[in-house]
Amino acid sequence: MATTDSMNNWLDSVKWDSDGLVPAIAQDARSGRILMMAWMNREALQRSAELNQAVYWSRSRNRLWHKGETSGHVQHLSEIRLDCDADVIVLQVEQVGGIACHTGRESCFYRVLKDGEWQVVDAVLKDPKDIYQ
Amino acid sequence: MATTDSMNNWLDSVKWDSDGLVPAIAQDARSGRILMMAWMNREALQRSAELNQAVYWSRSRNRLWHKGETSGHVQHLSEIRLDCDADVIVLQVEQVGGIACHTGRESCFYRVLKDGEWQVVDAVLKDPKDIYQ
Numbered sequence: 001m002a003t004t005d006s007m008n009n010w011l012d013s014v015k016w017d018s019d020g021l022v023p024a025i026a027q028d029a030r031s032g033r034i035l036m037m038a039w040m041n042r043e044a045l046q047r048s049a050e051l052n053q054a055v056y057w058s059r060s061r062n063r064l065w066h067k068g069e070t071s072g073h074v075q076h077l078s079e080i081r082l083d084c085d086a087d088v089i090v091l092q093v094e095q096v097g098g099i100a101c102h103t104g105r106e107s108c109f110y111r112v113l114k115d116g117e118w119q120v121v122d123a124v125l126k127d128p129k130d131i132y133q
Numbered sequence: 134m135a136t137t138d139s140m141n142n143w144l145d146s147v148k149w150d151s152d153g154l155v156p157a158i159a160q161d162a163r164s165g166r167i168l169m170m171a172w173m174n175r176e177a178l179q180r181s182a183e184l185n186q187a188v189y190w191s192r193s194r195n196r197l198w199h200k201g202e203t204s205g206h207v208q209h210l211s212e213i214r215l216d217c218d219a220d221v222i223v224l225q226v227e228q229v230g231g232i233a234c235h236t237g238r239e240s241c242f243y244r245v246l247k248d249g250e251w252q253v254v255d256a257v258l259k260d261p262k263d264i265y266q
Contacts, residue, residue: 032165037221082251083241088170090242108216109223
């Protein structure tokens, strides 16, 4: 019978940084839009794979962060990829609610460099006050 | 007349980490495929914007890394975005040669988690020996 250890060999292949973290990029599986980048520790990645939902490590709150736990905007995972250096993750996600950003936008990347300024180019889809109640 | 300082205010808006770096994600502008993630310091981002080509900071070689300087596989930039926390960059790129990864693949994210293993699912398009001569 496979032990828990042998079953988690894939987690040992990941090159965690000195804080035990790797960047995880969430991409909308349908549109290809990059929604956000957050961080995962070993437990976050393991739980993401078990749940088929994105679980990150919140560096500001210093705890596991099940994306959508407050807003309901969970991310269902269809694929988890690892890069050549084994230190970055890409998630293909279905973003519930169509909003990944805490500002109420689809994507956290809503500012474009133009004429020497970061210009906001994406609309707020829902007021954050109505998201985090 | 605008001074160099005032012209680079947009660089001051970026929240560099304790090493003076931010992650930069390169996405193929046409296909939407995520090609790679690397790191930028202030100078790398400034030069990227000036050149309209991706310039990263190589953490292993501890120097600026003009992507494609050896392979010729430069990345032409059509857009630079910043996220809500101002600590992650997304680049829309045209990948010369169609190969971003040093393994000779289109994307560095060529391994998928499947049945508890990272399985290689993308082909090598060109032998690295023929890329780095």
